[in-house]
Amino acid sequence: MGSGSLRPMEQAEEGSSEEKRIQWADSFVLVYSICDRASFNILPLKIQFIKAAKEGQNQEKVPIVIVGNKRDLHHQRVVSSEEGRLLALSLDCGFYEVSAAEAYHGALMVFHGLAERIPDTKLALKKGTGIRGIVKTMSAVFARKRTDSL
Numbered sequence: 193m194g195s196g197s198l199r200p201m202e203q204a205e206e207g208s209s210e211e212k213r214i215q216w217a218d219s220f221v222l223v224y225s226i227c228d229r230a231s232f233n234i235l236p237l238k239i240q241f242i243k244a245a246k247e248g249q250n251q252e253k254v255p256i257v258i259v260g261n262k263r264d265l266h267h268q269r270v271v272s273s274e275e276g277r278l279l280a281l282s283l284d285c286g287f288y289e290v291s292a293a294e295a296y297h298g299a300l301m302v303f304h305g306l307a308e309r310i311p312d313t314k315l316a317l318k319k320g321t322g323i324r325g326i327v328k329t330m331s332a333v334f335a336r337k338r339t340d341s342l
């Protein structure tokens with residue numbers, strides 16, 4: 193999630209392209225590693241940035257889900273589940289802990305949870321969506337990825 197050491201011009205370009213991506217998106221999944229505190233600490237700022245950009249335009253609540261990844265790495269954990277849950281609660285976001293390396297079920301849960309936060313009217317506007325459509329698409333993507341990697 194970090195941007196490394198960029199020169200001012202690159203920073204400005206990166207900033208504007210991030211803002212463009214935020215304007216384009218309808219909903220957001222922010223992933224941190226439970227083994228990397230910096231990736232967790234940056235979330236409040238990112239979420240405030242997203243909310244300011246999206247909720248400034250209209251009064252709708254922006255659907256955001258926070259995901260703690262690498263749940264399987266117990267011994268390297270530096271961010272507790274409680275901290276993740278509390279942050280999500282305080283910022284009115286969904287929260288999941290998953291292990292992307294272990295199983296795709298967790299990722300499905302994330303997208304299911306995200307879809308539940310999107311107002312029905314928005315989902316109805318897009319062809320082939322709705323909670324079932326999204327979960328079906330995600331299942332197909334993850335199932336294909338698993339088969340490919342065998």
Ligand SMILES: Nc1nc2c(ncn2[C@@H]2O[C@H](COP(=O)(O)OP(=O)(O)OP(=O)(O)O)[C@@H](O)[C@H]2O)c(=O)[nH]1
Pocket residue numbers: 193225261262263264265290291292293294
């Ligand atoms: N044990 C474990 N490893 C994972 C998990 N998710 C990703 N990884 C590993 O973490 C490394 C980085 O994953 P990437 O997919 O490159 O993700 P990234 O956003 O570039 O992550 P970072 O390099 O950690 O900043 C890879 O070696 C992955 O295999 C997980 O849930 N558990």
